[in-house]
Amino acid sequence: MRRLAARSSSASQELKVIAPSKLAIDNVSKSFQSASGTVLALDHVSLQVDEGEFVCLVGASGCGKTTLLNIIAGLEKPDSGNVLADGKPITSPGRDRLVMFQEPALFPWLDVFGNVLFGLKLKPNLTNKDRRDVAKYYLELVGLTRFERANIHELSGGMKQRVALARALAPNPRVLLMDEPFAALDALTREQLYGDLQRIWEERKKTIVFVTHNVREAACLGERVLLFSPHPGRIQEEFAVDLPRPRDINSVDLAGYATKIIRSLRKFSEERREDGR
């Protein structure tokens, strides 16, 4: 753990608690009404995520991966099936499972520090000094200490997502749910954030479920990559990515994994075409 000047002992205590969750998704189905009829977003999907595991969900748009993420977050309810975090059913949103959205969703009426502090203020059993120390720690972790008093609109897209990451990490959730958080960023910034996220994951040991439609991104970040197929949303195939960290998105080994996944994705859509679906 990094050193920070003058941190109270209870704040250090708070930062030492590292307790990633185990997730169990069992036979989950969810459908939506749309203009063209009922869409089966998730069709009996089952999935286990280990404590501290980094899992990526990839697939074309509309394959239900975001729906699954929202269900784990407690923002949506499944039509059937069970979702358990550490054996307990998930019924509502809670700070043990924090979400990072595609948009930063930062609060413009607060400055950077206020945004990171928001979730911490809702956490009981901490003094205000602890909260400030913890917020400072995470701002340092994402490299934005100099910007703690900046207004949100003054930040670049990449910096905003960094603040959003610090805000999501600050209440020390057991699970971090990420919904295409880097999709709207330029390639250079994104590559920096891949490095940051891997470093932070190793340092803070979270269970991470990461949704993306970028296969390379998934292979770069995930220990396991789950390929989703749409209409109805199902897990089509599973890949274990066995590469040392930190991984470089441009490395040849990684390209090998990405190619394998893309091939499987293509094969599936071709089979579909032949079936006339």
Add this chain to the structure above:
Amino acid sequence: MKRFLSAVLFFVVLLFLWQAFFRAKIWSSVLLPSPLQVANYLKGAIEDGTLGHATVITMRRLLIGYFIGIVVGLPLGLLIARWNLLRDTLGTTALGLQTLPSVCWVPLALLWFGQTEAAMLFVVVMGTLWSVIIATETGVRNVPPIYRRAALTMGSKRLHIWLKVILPASLPFIVSGMKQGWAFAWRSLMAAEIFVTILTGFGLGQLLHYGRELSAMDQVIAIMLVIVVIGLLADKIFFSPIEKFLHRRWGTSQA
């Protein structure tokens, strides 16, 4: 500094023009007094306390009524945004009454409350209330849903979300509604004071009215100036800093 100097220069030129028109004697001096006459009236009115007294009475009516309007309007706006039933009923009522020029409340207020302070307050409240309600409701409806979702996952719930997320997120709308409410309240109070003599207090509007009765044009112009200055001060002292803060935080303006 340069901006300040050019502003000062502008008003000096304006004064000179006024003086020039007065000197040219195009209109009788009963209709157009000189700047000096107006200044003399102001000096006298300040010295004998007439002006200070009238200003205090008017501002007290305005501030109390405005305060009531906001304290009642803000929660009502939130409630209306929260429940569709209230929106269809009270919300529609508010929308309708907001289009009513608030000076139209004066006859009703006089019949209900007589020539009393309550009538004045009532007019000011009616000027403020509907604007604040409508602006609050619009503000809440314009809060991006993602803020709510983000707050929910961080463990924020019902009342906390309303106070710490939805209310601050709608601030830009609420402040512009408060500003509009202020403008409506100020105008309707002046109209009411000019129309009606209230025995419990002699406000700026009444001074203006008696200036006309006495054909004292210096008094009429002086009081009009005072009313303009109060309006400007309210903007510069109260609303401007809030708006500047909002613009800086939200990044909505270069200034």
